[in-house]
Amino acid sequence: MAYNKRPNQFPKKTHVSRGTKKNDNNNVQVKIGDKLLITIKRLGINGEGIGYYKRKITFIPGALPGEVVDVKVTNFTEKFIEAEIRKFKQKSPDRVTPTDSQEVGGVELAHLAYPKQLEFKQDIIRQALEKYKPKGYDSINIKPTIGMDNPTKYRNKAQFPIRQMKDGSISVGMYRRNSHFLVDLPVVSTQHPATLETVRTVRNILQKLAIPIYDEKKETGVIKTLVARVSESTGDVQLTLVTNTPTIPDLSQLITQIHAELPHVVSIHQNFNPGDTSLIWGDKTTHLWGEDYITEMIDGKTFKLSPRAFLQLNPKQTKRLYAEARMALDLHHAEKLIDAYSGVGTIGISLADAAGEIRGMDTVPEAIADANQNVIDNHVTNAKYFVGAAEDLVPQWAAAGWQADALIVDPPRTGLDDNLRQTILAHAPEKFVYISCNESTLARDLVDLVKVYHVDYIQPIDMFPQTARWEGVVKFTKK
Numbered sequence: 001m002a003y004n005k006r007p008n009q010f011p012k013k014t015h016v017s018r019g020t021k022k023n024d025n026n027n028v029q030v031k032i033g034d035k036l037l038i039t040i041k042r043l044g045i046n047g048e049g050i051g052y053y054k055r056k057i058t059f060i061p062g063a064l065p066g067e068v069v070d071v072k073v074t075n076f077t078e079k080f081i082e083a084e085i086r087k088f089k090q091k092s093p094d095r096v097t098p099t100d101s102q103e104v105g106g107v108e109l110a111h112l113a114y115p116k117q118l119e120f121k122q123d124i125i126r127q128a129l130e131k132y133k134p135k136g137y138d139s140i141n142i143k144p145t146i147g148m149d150n151p152t153k154y155r156n157k158a159q160f161p162i163r164q165m166k167d168g169s170i171s172v173g174m175y176r177r178n179s180h181f182l183v184d185l186p187v188v189s190t191q192h193p194a195t196l197e198t199v200r201t202v203r204n205i206l207q208k209l210a211i212p213i214y215d216e217k218k219e220t221g222v223i224k225t226l227v228a229r230v231s232e233s234t235g236d237v238q239l240t241l242v243t244n245t246p247t248i249p250d251l252s253q254l255i256t257q258i259h260a261e262l263p264h265v266v267s268i269h270q271n272f273n274p275g276d277t278s279l280i281w282g283d284k285t286t287h288l289w290g291e292d293y294i295t296e297m298i299d300g301k302t303f304k305l306s307p308r309a310f311l312q313l314n315p316k317q318t319k320r321l322y323a324e325a326r327m328a329l330d331l332h333h334a335e336k337l338i339d340a341y342s343g344v345g346t347i348g349i350s351l352a353d354a355a356g357e358i359r360g361m362d363t364v365p366e367a368i369a370d371a372n373q374n375v376i377d378n379h380v381t382n383a384k385y386f387v388g389a390a391e392d393l394v395p396q397w398a399a400a401g402w403q404a405d406a407l408i409v410d411p412p413r414t415g416l417d418d419n420l421r422q423t424i425l426a427h428a429p430e431k432f433v434y435i436s437c438n439e440s441t442l443a444r445d446l447v448d449l450v451k452v453y454h455v456d457y458i459q460p461i462d463m464f465p466q467t468a469r470w471e472g473v474v475k476f477t478k479k
């Protein structure tokens with residue numbers, strides 16, 4: 001892909017090496033197709049190798065620190081070069097052979113030995129802190145990343161497009177990088193096997209019953225995407241067929257076959273999402289067969305999952321993440337706790353026994369409906385969830401006299417809204433924990449937060465082995 005901007009690089013400032021003057025490298029001339037010899041210095045936040053060509057930063061996907069690579073320029077701007085590997089002159093001892101196809105995305109660190117992936121996830125937050133420099137950043141304790149014992153088969157949800165190929169076969173998988181060619185993947189090492197078995201078996205049944213598959217160019221056909229989600233605790237699978245048409249031909253045959261061949265599938269839904277759209281899900285989801293929900297268990301609490309309900313994708317690490325959050329919050333049973341960015345209330349509900357009263361919020365009404373249902377199902381009597389933005393509700397509650405003693409935030413990659421940061425600074429709850437899935441926005445937010453809080457530590461947790469995605473828990477103490 002030819003980027004004008006590097007995707008997801010640290011926002012605002014460019015990702016140049018320390019000590020490199022801004023315009024030093026603007027005169028470096030390269031052309032697409034030029035061959036360069038680059039020594040890789042470190043990994044960037046997308047897991048790509050970073051080296052320098054005459055002091056100009058050069059991004060090389062698939063290259064590892066210490067490697068010397070012969071590369072071909074694929075894109076360049078005033079500020080950076082992008083290149084692909086032609087040949088290795090020197091390979092890293094940390095390089096391993098990935099089991100997954102490298103033609104699709106999603107496993108951008110699979111060629112790096114797992115212990116080194118964990119070090120990378122410790123280092124990437126260090127890089128972000130060095131960039132944003134929140135006060136005292138160089139003495140923040142970044143703990144070693146908590147990894148998985150077996151860093152494979154962890155994804156509890158497969159959400160794969162399905163397409164008919166020119167030879168008449170049907171592929172279900174992922175798109176080849178930078179293309180619209182769907183690759184039917186023989187190995188997806190990060191997926192829970194039940195999710196793969198489900199989408200592949202359903203693909204075969206669709207082929208056998210000749211149910212039309214969606215054609216992107218003509219915008220005809222029926223089945224667009226197969227979504228399979230497994231409950232780690234019960235093994236039950238929920239299948240959702242995303243369709244281009246409001247009805248599915250041969251539906252009863254389809255369901256009979258699925259029931260016969262996939263006994264773990266206990267819940268089938270259809271989501272209607274017509275036409276050419278970049279969105280996977282349409283607005284209308286209907287129940288076709290079996291249970292309305294599958295149920296996941298976290299910390300002894302049960303969570304009913306409708307097809308659209310958000311749940312962390314790595315159940316084993318979610319338990320560790322929440323355990324870290326609980327330890328960092330250190331509740332003493334009487335506190336008023338805010339579970340901000342709550343999703344379906346998994347964090348607050350799993351902490352309910354340790355808190356006095358809990359309020360949570362999320363901007364997605366369906367998530368809040370599920371959260372309040374989860375409160376009832378778990379016989380929790382001290383938690384209530386509200387629809388709204390954290391940056392609106394937290395200040396409103398504070399203004400109305402409901403002052404939190406403890407706050408846990410789990411925002412999306414964009415981090416905390418300015419308004420919420422200001423409210424936190426003004427009201428500063430005694431206990432505060434930040435779960436972050438983006439080291440850059442966390443480091444940016446810390447610039448403000450350290451005005452009233454001391455950062456006790458940052459605990460990275462590997463929620464997405466084989467990828468460059470970062471997640472961590474930050475424990476604060478009020479100054």
Ligand SMILES: C[S@@+](CC[C@H](N)C(=O)[O-])C[C@H]1O[C@@H](n2cnc3c(N)ncnc32)[C@H](O)[C@@H]1O
Binds near residue numbers: 311344362363
């Ligand atoms: C990373 S998820 C966390 C979900 C949940 N805490 C969990 O562990 O499953 C972030 C959530 O924030 C919600 N969200 C996004 N912007 C928000 C905002 N401004 N205020 C409150 N919630 C928001 C999203 O809908 C999403 O459910």
